[in-house]
Amino acid sequence: MAEYHLTTPISEADARKLKVGDIVYVSGDRVYTARDAAHERALELLKKGEKPPVDFSGSVVYHVGPVAWKKAGKWQIVSAGPTTSTRMELFEDEFLRGYKARIIVGKGGMGPKTLAALKEVGAVYCSYTGGCGALAAKGLKEVRAYEWQDLGMPEALWVITAQDFGPLLVTMDSHGNSLHEVVSKKVEAKKTEVYAKIGVKP
Amino acid sequence: MKDPSQVIHDCAVRLLKMAVTKLPKDVEAALRAAEKSEDDPTAKTQLSAILSNLELAATGVPMCQDTGVIIYYVKVGDKFPYSGMIQDALVKATRRATEEIPLRPNAVHPFTGVNSGDNTGEKIPWVNWEIVPGDSVEITVFPKGGGSENVSIVGMLKPGVGLSGVKKLIVDNAMKYMGEACSPNIIGVGIGGGADIAIKIAKQQLLRPLDDTHPEPAVAKMEKELMEALNMTGIGPMGLGGKTTVLGVKIGYAMRHPASLPVGVAVQCWAARRSTAVISKDLKIEYLTHPGGK
Incomplete structure (x- = not known):
């Protein structure tokens, strides 16, 4: 379990160094928020051969719908904990292949399609503690742009400069490992014992 | 005036x-106790992030x-x-x-x-x-x-499955959503009434302080049993493994139709x-x- 401090754009080689259990802190200006709607829009542009308003290569894509407000004419992130990542399982693999983001951040983990894409592209999935919105906002220093506002505050594409954003725990890496799979198997193995405790026959 | x-x-x-x-005092105290009791490093990291987050949040x-x-x-x-x-x-x-x-x-x-x-x-x-x-x-x-609400359910069980069927529904649900509801969770359960009544009672249980005990021993016993069973699963904080899957299970009930056994399961994230x-x-x-x- 190593600790890394990375700056965007993150190279494929740096992303491939990361292993499940490692802790990462991220700084730099290629940090973006994207949930369902933003992923869909980014993929539509890819299909049409059009450019999105930001450069996703080497970036950190954070599954979050932040609370933000405008103070003295400038947007600020107030609270920004992760949202449930499985919703993005539908299109994350395509997004990774198309845009070469290196770190996806969210909560709850993702499925086999994303795991395969992480391996192929050279990227990782990191878990951020769910609900820790105030703590996360500390690392999201500056809002440089608020794109795709028509999607609404939570679904829009927030363009952020981060400083030591973390701790991000690598839970899926580019070597085919997933902590989520490991825990699921352990829980499954406990099922008989749990059923016995409540008097249920398996 | x-x-x-x-x-x-x-x-x-x-x-x-x-x-x-x-957070209300009872919830914060339960989270602090959980952080102390975990020896799994990942679980401890998750809970200590939650505690640091609470300190920051308290500034407004x-x-x-x-x-x-x-x-x-x-x-x-x-x-x-x-x-x-x-x-x-x-x-x-x-x-x-x-x-x-x-x-x-x-x-x-x-x-x-x-x-x-x-x-x-x-x-x-x-x-x-x-x-x-x-x-x-x-x-x-x-x-x-929304995250914890998305895994709340109503089960319309056959009365023949009895109370052990009720317990199975709750445990199976938790093993399905794992960490998606930002565990450690609080589980509110409503038994009886009808589909709408059961989930209403379930959600209302989430208003009870964690340190209270249900006045009826049979209900209190099931609350304790379910809490222990859920914490045996190893799902842990954020579903990343550990001892603390739930901070509490709170059950309420209404009379039921002879042909129905409705069960509402309301799931609450740690930010209760x-x-x-x-x-x-x-x-x-x-x-x-x-x-x-x-």
Whole structure:
């Protein structure tokens, strides 16, 4: 379990160094928020051969719908904990292949399609503690742009400069490992014992 | 004389602010105890992040960006003189709190997909009304996040499966959603009534302090048994493994139809936000969950 401090754009080689259990802190200006709607829009542009308003290569894509407000004419992130990542399982693999983001951040983990894409592209999935919105906002220093506002505050594409954003725990890496799979198997193995405790026959 | 509608409005804004920035004492104490008891390093890291986050939030920032759908529980005394003003004051307070705290706008029209931007709209904020004897009103604010709501269920079981079938439903559900509901969770269970009644009772259980004990021994026993069983699963904080999967299980019930065994399971994330105040007929406010209104 190593600790890394990375700056965007993150190279494929740096992303491939990361292993499940490692802790990462991220700084730099290629940090973006994207949930369902933003992923869909980014993929539509890819299909049409059009450019999105930001450069996703080497970036950190954070599954979050932040609370933000405008103070003295400038947007600020107030609270920004992760949202449930499985919703993005539908299109994350395509997004990774198309845009070469290196770190996806969210909560709850993702499925086999994303795991395969992480391996192929050279990227990782990191878990951020769910609900820790105030703590996360500390690392999201500056809002440089608020794109795709028509999607609404939570679904829009927030363009952020981060400083030591973390701790991000690598839970899926580019070597085919997933902590989520490991825990699921352990829980499954406990099922008989749990059923016995409540008097249920398996 | 104070304007009663303004008093209710200001009180509700304050309740919202307290709810989203500071957990009730019982919940915070349970999280601290959990952090101490975990020896799995990942579980400990998750819980200590939660505790650091709480400290930051206490400076006046929403602890979680999902400030939820705003739900109120109102127990209004039959002799409280201003009951007609409550609904309107709560809606206006929700709007003001959204802008001032701020809260995330979480009210989306199901047909047009448009977010109202101020957490209000058709039937939202939702107000649960109860008329009780007395001349005061008790208002509870209960912002409910989407992640844990998405794994809440109603099971219409066959009565023949009995109470062990009820327990199986709850345990199976937890093993399915794993960490998706930001565990450690609190599980509210409602048994009986009907589909709607069961889930209503289930959600209401989430208002109970974690350290209370159900007055009926049979119910209290099932609460304890389920809590122990869920903590045996190894799901742990955020579903990343560990001992603490739930902080509590709270069960309520209603009489059931002979042919039905409805079970509501309401899942609450660790950010179990609630705040309660009582307003007397002469408009004095007492804050119960956050004494002194802090």
